[in-house]
Every structure is written in structure tokens, then in C-alpha cells.
Amino acid sequence: MSEDSSNLETKHKSSAQSDWRTSWGAWSALLAVLATLLFSYGTLGVLTSRVSVEGDALLALSYSFSGILLLICSWYFLRLQRVKISDFFGAPPGLKTLLSVPVLFIAYVIISSYVLELAYRILSIDVNQEQSFGFQAQSSWVGLVSIFFALVVIAPISEEVLYRGILYRGLRNSTGRVVAAIITSILFGFLHGQWNVAIDTFVLSLLLIVGLEYTKSLWTPIFLHGLKNFIAFCLLFLLT
Secondary structure (H helix, E strand, O other): OHHHHHHHHHHHHHHHOHHHOOOOOHHHHHHHHHHHHHHHHHHHHHHHHOOOOOOHHHHHHHHHHHHHHHHHHHHHHHHHOOOOHHHHHEOOOOHHHHHHHHHHHHHHHHHHHHHHHHHHHHHOOOOOOOOOOOOOOOOOHHHHHHHHHHHHHHHHHHHHHHHHHHHHHHHHHHHOHHHHHHHHHHHHHHOOOOHHHHHHHHHHHHHHHHHHHHHOEOHHHHHHHHHHHHHHHHHHHHOO
């Protein structure tokens, strides 16, 4: 009886850790991410330039569509790797995740502020430059709902699946945690454009990875990313 119980416990532990053992490495992860970004951002470029996109609602829908393409491409990559979605996301969000998110967010705010201050003093970077999304500060309720959906719902899920879920895990298999975290965070920051935003998102990415490693669940960085974007949404579009 005790032997059966021990076997069940071993199987449970193995199942709980299965999302942490990926079948892909650094090169396949990089190729998958670059191909996905080119496809989705290229589609976004077509939607916002060649197609007449007017108004915040349509622009936000274009962003959402691009994020959904990120998810579709990521899902196809995982399917090729024969990875179960439940294993990929890890344990459902529980108390550990809910407690970790606010702590990590506070740490992110403090560290980011300190690093941006250093960047200002050493490199004379304009740390107060607002991130440009292309949206109007004053928008209709339809526009606000569309922007909220794009920035607070779609972006955190699609970007965490791609960067922390696929890229970081693939790099970690080949390079280890520290190098994988740095490379992932540099790429994540670089793709956000502006220097001050790149530095801020670099720090954010490091804390997202800490949350992922600590809870062994991709839901932790998704919730943390969503909280950060929600606060930014409120500051930029509701409190101005």
C-alpha cells in the first residue's frame, strides 16, 4: 500500500515538472520567435499602413489581431514539439502566484526606477519620454474597451507565451538560466523601441522570469505583465 502511494507521489512530481522540461533548444526557439514576430508584425504593418485604419478602436483591433497571430504561431510550434498546452502553462494560478505578483511588481517598480535613474545620469537618456502606442489619450468608450483588450488581455498572454514560454525555456536548455534570462530580456526590451522603454521592459522581463522560475507556472508572468499594462492603461487613458 505504501509502495503504491510512493509511486503515485513520484508520478505526481514528474507530472508537475513536465512543463519545465522542453523538447526544443536555443536555435529552434530563436527561429520560432523570429519567424513568428516577422509574420505577426508584418501583418500588423500591412493593417496599419496599406489598409485604411482610422480611430483607436480599429488600431487596437489591429494590435489584437497581431497578438492573436502570435498565439496561433506559438501554438503551431508547440504542436510540432508535441507539447501539451496544460503542461506548457504549468500549474493553474494559485495562492503562490497571487502572492508573488504584487511582490514582484513592487520589486520591478523599485529596480526599474533605480536603473532608469542610472541611465539618465550616465547616458543622459530621457527617462520621462512616454511610450508611444499610436492611440489618442482621449478616446471613446469603444476605443477604450478595444485598447484595454489589446494591451491588458492579448499582449500579456501572447508575449509571455512567446518570450518567457518558448524563447526563455529553449535558451535555458542550452545556455542555463542566467544567460537565457539576459538574452530574452535584451530582445524583449529591444523590440519595444524607445531607450527608456527598452530599459524598463528589460527589468520587467527579468522579474517575469523570476516569477516563472519561482512558481513553475507561466500564469505568474502573464498576471504580472497584465498588472503592469493595466496600471499603464489607467495612467495613460483613464487618468489623463
